[in-house]
Amino acid sequence: MIVAATLDGKIAKNSHHLSSWTCKEDKIFLRNMLNKGDCVVVGNNTYQTSLEFLKKRNCVVFTTSVKTLKAVNGSCLYVNPKNVNIEKLLKDRNCQQINILGGQQVYSWFLKNNLIDEIYLTIEPIVFGFGLSLFKETLKTQKNFKLKSVKKFNSQGSLLLHYTRV
Amino acid sequence: MIVAATLDGKIAKNSHHLSSWTCKEDKIFLRNMLNKGDCVVVGNNTYQTSLEFLKKRNCVVFTTSVKTLKAVNGSCLYVNPKNVNIEKLLKDRNCQQINILGGQQVYSWFLKNNLIDEIYLTIEPIVFGFGLSLFKETLKTQKNFKLKSVKKFNSQGSLLLHYTRV
Numbered sequence: 364m365i366v367a368a369t370l371d372g373k374i375a376k377n378s379h380h381l382s383s384w385t386c387k388e389d390k391i392f393l394r395n396m397l398n399k400g401d402c403v404v405v406g407n408n409t410y411q412t413s414l415e416f417l418k419k420r421n422c423v424v425f426t427t428s429v430k431t432l433k434a435v436n437g438s439c440l441y442v443n444p445k446n447v448n449i450e451k452l453l454k455d456r457n458c459q460q461i462n463i464l465g466g467q468q469v470y471s472w473f474l475k476n477n478l479i480d481e482i483y484l485t486i487e488p489i490v491f492g493f494g495l496s497l498f499k500e501t502l503k504t505q506k507n508f509k510l511k512s513v514k515k516f517n518s519q520g521s522l523l524l525h526y527t528r529v
Numbered sequence: 530m531i532v533a534a535t536l537d538g539k540i541a542k543n544s545h546h547l548s549s550w551t552c553k554e555d556k557i558f559l560r561n562m563l564n565k566g567d568c569v570v571v572g573n574n575t576y577q578t579s580l581e582f583l584k585k586r587n588c589v590v591f592t593t594s595v596k597t598l599k600a601v602n603g604s605c606l607y608v609n610p611k612n613v614n615i616e617k618l619l620k621d622r623n624c625q626q627i628n629i630l631g632g633q634q635v636y637s638w639f640l641k642n643n644l645i646d647e648i649y650l651t652i653e654p655i656v657f658g659f660g661l662s663l664f665k666e667t668l669k670t671q672k673n674f675k676l677k678s679v680k681k682f683n684s685q686g687s688l689l690l691h692y693t694r695v
Contacts, residue, residue, distance in 0.1 A: 368538060370648065370650060370674065370690070370692065371538060371662060371663040371664055372534060372537060372538010372539065372662055372663065373538065373662070471658070474656065474658060475658075482536065484536060486652075486690075488673065488674045488675055488676050488692055489671060489672065489673050489674065490640065490663075490664070490670070490671065490672045490673075490674065491670075491671055492637070492640060492641075492664045492665075492668035492669065492670040492671065492672075493664070493665075493666045493667065493668050493669055493670075496537060496538055496539070496662060497537040497538065497656075498537055498656070498658045498659070499658075499659075500659045501659065502658035502659050503658065503659055504656070504657075504658040504659075505655060505656065505657055505658065506655065506656045506658075507654065507655050507656075508536065508654045508655065508656065508686075509654055509685055509686055510654050510681070510685070510686020510687075510688065511686075513679055513681070513688065515676070515679070519675055519676070520674075520675055520676020520677075520692070521676075522676065522679065522690070524536070524652075524688070526536065526654055526686070
């Protein structure tokens with residue numbers, strides 16, 4: 364799971380808000396992670412708003428617009444997680460490093476299904492005061508993680524925290 | 530502002546949830562801050578649930594149960610922030626280091642009124658997936674801060690982040 368949040372734990376002001384507020388070091392980090400990874404999992408909103416960035420990458424896009432799955436082009440697969448075994452799908456496609464990029468619904472799906480091994484959390488030194496949290500409010504779960512490393516990205520104090528599951 | 534949150538930005542599961550989930554190092558840090566400070570500002574919920582911890586300290590307690598203000602005992606002052614000039618009150622009482630301990634409504638009041646000079650944010654390495662954010666969702670504001678320091682409290686990776694206003 365790769366996510367950028369404000370210091371008050373918001374990933375966006377609303378579901379159409381782009382991540383233009385994150386620092387350039389975070390964007391470089393994200394690109395490097397995607398270059399190393401085998402597959403990106405995103406929701407369709409996130410995919411559409413990041414199309415230029417994602418269209419050449421191996422993407423699994425969560426959507427309810429298909430019943431099971433549909434290959435859109437050579438690199439993008441639309442999948443309805445309600446009717447497809449996602450773990451098996453990703454294993455069959457031989458995906459080892461799977462980068463979960465959001466948005467909130469996709470993060471929540473992976474948390475609920477206990478499939479988050481690592482969290483890369485960038486914390487930008489700003490406050491929105493409102494907006495979307497990392498996970499959906501309806502998710503009644505508690506999970507423990509362990510902090511592996513802290514990296515300071517820049518002089519303003521954007522931080523990259525790396526957690527692994529306990 | 531002193532606050533402890535989960536890595537998904539939640540300060541409590543609900544308004545009656547105590548901060549029993551924070552690490553002992555954070556509790557020691559909090560006690561040291563209160564010992565150094567001149568005054569604590571809290572909401573009445575937080576005050577009542579932390580009475581043992583707060584009753585001997587100089588407390589300003591936000592509440593709508595009084596019209597303006599009412600001294601409850603030698604150390605506690607009930608104040609209705611709608612009808613009292615809080616900045617003047619705290620200046621008149623010669624408070625320099627004012628520790629704002631929450632809950633969410635009190636944090637939001639200070640953010641909205643642009644009165645937060647510093648944030649001490651403890652991030653525990655757990656996820657609630659739901660609960661109360663640092664600030665009320667109705668608050669439409671954006672503020673920039675600057676990270677001054679990062680301290681790792683323990684081997685699990687509880688972190689103390691210190692921010693100042695820009």
